[in-house]
Amino acid sequence: MDWLTDNWWLFWLGVALVLGAIEVATVDFVFLMFAGGAVAGAVAAGVGAPVPLQVVIAVAVALLLLVVVRPMIKRQFTDGEVDHHIGPSGLVGREARVLQAVTDTDGRVKLAGETWSARLAEGTTPVGPGEEVRVIAIHGATAVVEPVHHDPST
Known part of the structure; x- marks a missing residue:
């Protein structure tokens, strides 16, 4: 368990990879935003932030990505208004x-x-x-x- 307490950044990257794999299966851009939050948690852990702050940063970034970035990405990939004449x-x-x-x-x-x-x-x-x-x-x-x-x- 000492390994985990010394390497929280690696834990967060593992979580980001798992969430990224789930995103590949769902393609709804939700788990991708969660993975972005996990990467932010890894960065916070890498600079030495305490674990509670890492969690707060990960959650805040994930929510920010869900509210701001996801709608823009969805709009780009699901452009149903355009008829491509196919x-x-x-x-x-x-x-x-x-x-x-x-x-x-x-x-x-x-x-x-x-x-x-x-x-x-x-x-x-x-x-x-x-x-x-x-x-x-x-x-x-x-x-x-x-x-x-x-x-x-x-």
Whole structure:
């Protein structure tokens, strides 16, 4: 036990490593903030602070990191407002060729090299095979489309 009383900084670093390993499994940035507090406790122990002060410093730094730093990190890594135009959302605005007549309830289109179920947007007229349509939304596995009216002068 004499070893522990002489090496509190090593204890705190061990705690920080364990908390860091837990963070890797959870990826919620909570245990990372606790690990930061443990590192602060190790620094306090390294400069010779008494154990109660080390605990206070570790807890204070961990809480400060949780309140100030964690929200900023979460915002950076969980940016849900930005649509990166990958997956189905990347197909919105593209043109497709009608394979089977598209009505307000059913139809098939060739979109990005794949056959998709399709239906017309409200207020549009049915579109026959061979015609072109533009995707205005994707609902599940169904493309919501509208006819493309090409300008005859082009």
